[in-house]
Amino acid sequence: MKVAIPSLGPNLESPISPSFARAPFFIIVEVENGEIKNHEVVNNQAMSVPAGAAILVTNMLVSKKVEAVVCFNIGRRAFELLTQAGIKIFRGTGTVKDLAIKAEKGELPG
Amino acid sequence: MKIAVIGGKGGTGKTLFSLILFVLNKNFLLVDTDVECPNLKYVLRERLKRREKVYWRVAEIDWEKCRKCLKCVKNCRFNAIVILEKPKVVEELCEGCLVCKEVCPFNAIKEKKIEIGEIEYFENLVSGTSSLERTEHSLFIFEVIRRARKIKRNLIIDCPAGLHCNVLPQIIEAEKVYIVTEPTPLGMKALIRSIILCKKLEKEFSVVLNKVGIGNEEKIERICKKLGAEIEFKIKYSKKVEEAYSNGRILELLKDRIDELLL
Numbered sequence: 001m002k003v004a005i006p007s008l009g010p011n012l013e014s015p016i017s018p019s020f021a022r023a024p025f026f027i028i029v030e031v032e033n034g035e036i037k038n039h040e041v042v043n044n045q046a047m048s049v050p051a052g053a054a055i056l057v058t059n060m061l062v063s064k065k066v067e068a069v070v071c072f073n074i075g076r077r078a079f080e081l082l083t084q085a086g087i088k089i090f091r092g093t094g095t096v097k098d099l100a101i102k103a104e105k106g107e108l109p110g
Numbered sequence: 111m112k113i114a115v116i117g118g119k120g121g122t123g124k125t126l127f128s129l130i131l132f133v134l135n136k137n138f139l140l141v142d143t144d145v146e147c148p149n150l151k152y153v154l155r156e157r158l159k160r161r162e163k164v165y166w167r168v169a170e171i172d173w174e175k176c177r178k179c180l181k182c183v184k185n186c187r188f189n190a191i192v193i194l195e196k197p198k199v200v201e202e203l204c205e206g207c208l209v210c211k212e213v214c215p216f217n218a219i220k221e222k223k224i225e226i227g228e229i230e231y232f233e234n235l236v237s238g239t240s241s242l243e244r245t246e247h248s249l250f251i252f253e254v255i256r257r258a259r260k261i262k263r264n265l266i267i268d269c270p271a272g273l274h275c276n277v278l279p280q281i282i283e284a285e286k287v288y289i290v291t292e293p294t295p296l297g298m299k300a301l302i303r304s305i306i307l308c309k310k311l312e313k314e315f316s317v318v319l320n321k322v323g324i325g326n327e328e329k330i331e332r333i334c335k336k337l338g339a340e341i342e343f344k345i346k347y348s349k350k351v352e353e354a355y356s357n358g359r360i361l362e363l364l365k366d367r368i369d370e371l372l373l
Contacts, residue, residue, distance in 0.1 A: 051245075052189025052203050059183065059193045077200070085194050 003100045004028045004066040010041045012097040020074040021046055021053035028064055029100035036100065040064075054078035058085055070099045070108060112255070112265045113138075114284035118300025120271030122292045123320035125150060126351065126360070127343070128268040130372070131288075132234070133364045139262035143254055143280055144270035145227060145240035145247050153360055156232040163228050164238075164253050167221045168204040169211060171197055175218035182210035182219065202243045226250045229257060236261065251279040273300070273307055281308065287315040288342070293325030298333060305337045316342035322373060323347040344373040 006023030007014045017023030023044055030038040042064075046056035054077040061069065061082070068088035082089055090108035092099050102108050113131065117124040128150070132140050142150040171182070176196045183191045190203035191210065199210075201224060211219040227240040227250040238254035240247045258265055267284060269277045281287055287308050291301040301317065308315040317339050319330055324347050334341055348371060354363040364371070 046189075049189060052200075055189045055192045055200060055203070062193050081192050081194075081200075085192075 001031055001068060001104050002028060002064070002066045003031060003103045004061050004064070004069045005096045005099055006044070006069075006071060007096050012036070012039060012100075013095050015095055016070065016072050016093060016099060018072050020069075020071045021057045021078050023047065026057070026060070027096045028066060029096065031100050031104040034101055034105060036097065054081055058082060058087075061085070061087060068103055070103050111263070111286070112259075112267060112284045114267045114269055114277075114280040114287045115290060116269045116273070116277050116281065116287060116304055117271060117290040118273050118304045119292070119296050122290045122297055122300070123318075123345065124271070124290050125153065125268055126355075127288060127290050127318050127320065127345070128266050129153065129361060129364055130343075130345070130368065131266050133361070133368055135264070135266075137262075138264045138266045139258060140235045141255060141258045141265050141267045142235065142237040143251050143267055145238045145250060145254070145276070146270065148237045148239055150235055150268055151230065151232065151237045152358065153355075154232065154235050155358065156235060159231045159233070161228055161230050162257070164226050164250060165223050166226045166249055167206040167208070168201045168224050169199045169206070169208055170220050170222040171199060171210075172218045172220060175216050177216050177218075179215060181213045181215065185209050185213045202245055205246060205249070227254075229254055231261070246275060248275050248279050251276070252283070255279065255283050273303055278311075281311055281313060284313065287313045288318050289315055289339075290318045290320055291330060292321040293319065293327045293330050297325075298330060301330065302333060302337070305339050316340045318343040318345065320345045321347040345371055346373055 005027050006017040006020050007025045007027045008017050010025050026042040026044055028040045046053035058081040062085050070090045070092050090103050092108045115124045115128045142148040173196045188203050188205050190200050191197045230237045236258040240250050267280045269280045289304040291297045319341050322344050354360045
């Protein structure tokens with residue numbers, strides 16, 4: 001499963017970002033059977049745009065074919081758009097690595 | 111002549127000062143451009159003469175014609191187009207510039223009419239209320255001012271709090287700007303930013319110091335001197351003003367006792 005997580009730092013040990021669309025980085029993790037196969041760090045272009053951050057992030061996630069996201073907080077527009085795009089939304093706190101594994105196991109609340 | 115009353119910080123007395131100007135100059139029309147929550151109509155309590163809806167346009171993508179080249183997404187300056195199965199315009203963010211229509215090679219983009227707000231006309235007041243779905247109000251505010259101008263040439267434009275897009279149209283349209291401030295640290299900070307904004311937009315402006323007596327007025331005076339701004343009016347703090355506001359009788363109070371309030 002491809003999980004995207006908004007993150008404060010550019011690696012798997014970084015903590016999740018408190019904001020979703022305006023997080024500094026997105027880390028897209030490929031997890032299979034509880035193991036991390038691959039990961040990609042994306043510099044979030046939407047972090048400092050004046051308007052439409054949720055849309056830019058949704059477009060980026062759709063183009064990367066992400067199946068689920070984990071967030072700490074999420075804005076109304078991002079929530080609506082991700083739902084429309086068919087991307088699952090989980091909530092959680094911790095490091096990117098732990099969250100990606102937990103999300104794949106289905107241990108996180110939706 | 112168009113006069114804009116701005117403040118930066120909320121609750122400094124923009125509406126109060128607009129009413130004072132109105133009481134002092136009867137040939138002016140009040141315009142409420144606090145389009146997210148207009149309140150002058152509750153203070154004036156005049157009979158509603160008529161309502162008018164204001165329309166604008168947004169882009170709409172015809173998915174049958176769209177071939178998903180995504181040129182519209184790349185060219186949209188407002189990031190208003192989201193890619194689902196195919197690109198879709200998020201109406202609340204679309205400003206109706208129609209750049210997407212220009213760049214679309216398949217002619218898949220149409221204009222769609224939307225309501226952006228409603229204007230209410232009273233005897234001495236024109237009041238604009240923006241549609242709930244809109245996040246960006248500049249176009250609507252320009253339209254409110256333009257339509258008010260058809261009724262009277264002299265306008266007192268009451269602005270919302272803040273110094274962002276919601277007050278720029280008023281300042282751009284106005285010939286004279288009044289910056290209302292209060293002698294508090296937050297009032298002072300908003301004052302500095304307001305003065306810088308007025309200077310950038312090359313507008314004639316002066317300062318109104320409200321609530322004299324509750325804080326450090328000398329500090330505000332020093333700042334005004336330093337930035338080359340003149341304090342044109344000073345309004346004394348009075349509990350009576352607050353009471354009259356709550357009772358909806360502020361206009362009566364101003365008519366009777368305006369000399370006591372102005373220093």
